Amino acid sequence: MADLSVSIGSLTLKNPVIAASGCFGYGVEYASAFDISTLGGVAVKGLFLNEREGHAPPRIVETPAGMLNAIGLQGIGVHRFVSEKLPELRRLGATTIVNICGSTLEEYCEVARVLSDAEGVGALELNISCPNIKEGGIQFGCSLTGTYDVVSAVRKVTSLPIIPKLTPNVTDPSSFARASEDAGADAISLVNTFLAMAIDVETRAPKLTNVMGGLSGPAIRPIAVRMVWECRQAVKLPIIGMGGIATATDALEFIIAGANAVQVGTANFVHPLLWTGLIAGINDYLDRHGIARAADLVGQMILPSKGPR
Amino acid sequence: MRTGVWPYTFMLMPVDIPAAVISNTRLTPDYNVLALAAPGIAERAAPGQFVMVKTTPGLDPLLRRPFSIFEILRDAAGTPVGISLLNKRVGVGTARLYQAQAGDRLECLGPLGTPFVPVDPPAEAWMVAGGVGLAPFATLAHALAARGTAMTLFYGGRSASDLFYESFFAGLGAKLVITTEDGSAGERGRVTAPLGRALEQRAAHGPVTLYACGPTPMMRAVAELGARHGRTAFVSLEPVMGCGMGGCYSCVVRVARPGGTHLVRSCIDGPVFDASRVVWDALQGGHH
Numbered sequence: 183m184a185d186l187s188v189s190i191g192s193l194t195l196k197n198p199v200i201a202a203s204g205c206f207g208y209g210v211e212y213a214s215a216f217d218i219s220t221l222g223g224v225a226v227k228g229l230f231l232n233e234r235e236g237h238a239p240p241r242i243v244e245t246p247a248g249m250l251n252a253i254g255l256q257g258i259g260v261h262r263f264v265s266e267k268l269p270e271l272r273r274l275g276a277t278t279i280v281n282i283c284g285s286t287l288e289e290y291c292e293v294a295r296v297l298s299d300a301e302g303v304g305a306l307e308l309n310i311s312c313p314n315i316k317e318g319g320i321q322f323g324c325s326l327t328g329t330y331d332v333v334s335a336v337r338k339v340t341s342l343p344i345i346p347k348l349t350p351n352v353t354d355p356s357s358f359a360r361a362s363e364d365a366g367a368d369a370i371s372l373v374n375t376f377l378a379m380a381i382d383v384e385t386r387a388p389k390l391t392n393v394m395g396g397l398s399g400p401a402i403r404p405i406a407v408r409m410v411w412e413c414r415q416a417v418k419l420p421i422i423g424m425g426g427i428a429t430a431t432d433a434l435e436f437i438i439a440g441a442n443a444v445q446v447g448t449a450n451f452v453h454p455l456l457w458t459g460l461i462a463g464i465n466d467y468l469d470r471h472g473i474a475r476a477a478d479l480v481g482q483m484i485l486p487s488k489g490p491r
Numbered sequence: 492m493r494t495g496v497w498p499y500t501f502m503l504m505p506v507d508i509p510a511a512v513i514s515n516t517r518l519t520p521d522y523n524v525l526a527l528a529a530p531g532i533a534e535r536a537a538p539g540q541f542v543m544v545k546t547t548p549g550l551d552p553l554l555r556r557p558f559s560i561f562e563i564l565r566d567a568a569g570t571p572v573g574i575s576l577l578n579k580r581v582g583v584g585t586a587r588l589y590q591a592q593a594g595d596r597l598e599c600l601g602p603l604g605t606p607f608v609p610v611d612p613p614a615e616a617w618m619v620a621g622g623v624g625l626a627p628f629a630t631l632a633h634a635l636a637a638r639g640t641a642m643t644l645f646y647g648g649r650s651a652s653d654l655f656y657e658s659f660f661a662g663l664g665a666k667l668v669i670t671t672e673d674g675s676a677g678e679r680g681r682v683t684a685p686l687g688r689a690l691e692q693r694a695a696h697g698p699v700t701l702y703a704c705g706p707t708p709m710m711r712a713v714a715e716l717g718a719r720h721g722r723t724a725f726v727s728l729e730p731v732m733g734c735g736m737g738g739c740y741s742c743v744v745r746v747a748r749p750g751g752t753h754l755v756r757s758c759i760d761g762p763v764f765d766a767s768r769v770v771w772d773a774l775q776g777g778h779h
Contacts, residue, residue, distance in 0.1 A: 204739075211737035211759065214504050227740070235754060238773075242733050242741040247550040249733070253740045256754060400550055451554055451734035452545065454600065455507045 184468035191343030191368030202447030219275030248399030252392035311349035333365035414440025430463025533571035542601030546584035559626035621705020647682025714766035
């Protein structure tokens with residue numbers, strides 16, 4: 183049995199596998215299906231200060247090896263989360279990472295303050311990358327100064343680990359990783375979804391009411407692996423990698439590229455009970471390769487010029 | 492009246508089973524019934540619940556599709572051993588289910604969703620099914636028969652070849668009222684026409700609860716008839732669904748709540764809803 187634990191600032195995850203925000207409800211929905219305390223972490227659905235309705239359906243459409251979503255960050259708001267969901271997550275023993283959103287710097291800070299005062303929050307993931315709503319943080323996440331500003335502002339109001347979630351919809355994600363590091367982030371997570379579209383050619387209507395949506399699933403995995411690799415070269419921060427992970431092999435690919443932990447999103451829609459096998463598969467790989475700690479594999483890609491012949 | 496909302500953390504544990512196809516009975520060039528070996532799902536299922544089925548291995552289509560649990564299959568001793576699905580070929584996934592062979596395996600996750608609450612006597616249950624919307628009513632009819640609740644099935648299709656299992660429902664004691672749009676069986680026209688007349692005639696008699704599943708305009712018409720005649724109506728909605736577990740928030744429907752309306756997930760807050768709470772105008776734009 184390898185040591186699978188991962189440190190993100192003051193937070194220790196028991197293993198590197200986290201349920202991705204926006205793909206796992208508030209976590210409690212899955213408690214009837216399996217023991218969510220076995221996960222490294224549960225990243226709950228993005229929360230604004232107030233309740234938010236989201237976009238009109240249809241909100242998802244399938245594409246080859248993937249799907250587009252434009253949910254629009256429907257959510258119950260941070261106060262209802264603290265009173266209705268967090269006690270249940272605590273009772274279930276979940277390691278809870280709360281994804282937070284804001285239309286302004288002040289809103290991010292206020293949501294962060296409320297969660298810092300609550301019991302049972304392990305870390306804050308800053309959603310600065312939702313592609314589907316104008317005021318969902320993407321105005322921060324697509325600008326280096328915006329990223330720096332929101333991370334440093336939240337840094338001032340919380341001692342919880344903070345993890346900006348980066349967008350892939352920029353030319354150079356690694357520069358955003360550096361801005362996050364400079365501003366005092368404890369880790370970064372990437373990638374959020376790729377801005378995309380699908381059109382019904384018969385009706386000439388977009389397949390999503392919102393016209394555009396975010397592409398996720400196995401289709402994006404190679405691009406996400408590349409972006410994690412680039413960020414690994416740019417920062418020393420822990421990286422939480424995601425994008426189309428469905429198997430232990432997929433997760434290991436991200437770890438070797440430089441991720442300290444991974445998130446699984448779309449695959450959970452298809453196989454909500456995949457977690458035990460995924461975690462066991464990572465452990466089996468480490469044992470098979472004689473690697474004592476998952477942390478020892480992070481970023482250990484063997485480049486062709488250095489590789490065995 | 493609430494739809495019998497069960498907090499999801501109290502619901503029975505869903506299981507994910509690589510269910511073997513026991514048989515594939517093709518009813519017409521469009522409809523078939525797949526019998527699946529899934530004891531873990533069969534023993535937990537309540538009337539009107541659904542399963543998420545991976546219709547094809549691999550990544551295209553990527554997601555599962557929701558299907559009502561049609562029948563609970565039992566062995567000679569009465570032990571639940573499987574479920575059947577009533578399938579209509581409309582797209583890639585349903586075409587695959589139409590072609591399935593005995594011995595194929597299909598990943599099935601379930602049972603899922605808030606079930607129907609069957610009424611007890613002296614109330615009567617009137618089920619209203621349009622086409623493939625018959626699917627959730629076999630389990631409901633069993634539950635009603637077990638309670639001794641008198642039931643009627645109003646069942647409409649485009650033509651006689653769209654109607655199935657009439658003798659199954661009759662065998663459970665249901666009175667049948669059949670309609671077809673082309674008049675090839677039963678009354679010509681829509682199923683809501685005889686339903687409306689029956690509700691008029693029922694006015695002076697005892698309580699009736701309506702249960703409807705079918706095309707959205709049909710369910711809306713049933714909701715309006717129920718409201719007009721002061722009868723509780725439940726509908727089983729079928730919006731586009733991503734995960735079936737409450738994770739993705741794609742299957743939301745707009746329902747009334749004190750002081751306004753809000754969007755709720757049909758996979759866990761439904762698929763069965765009190766029809767009087769559904770904001771029907773918001774459903775019309777949805778794709779199916």
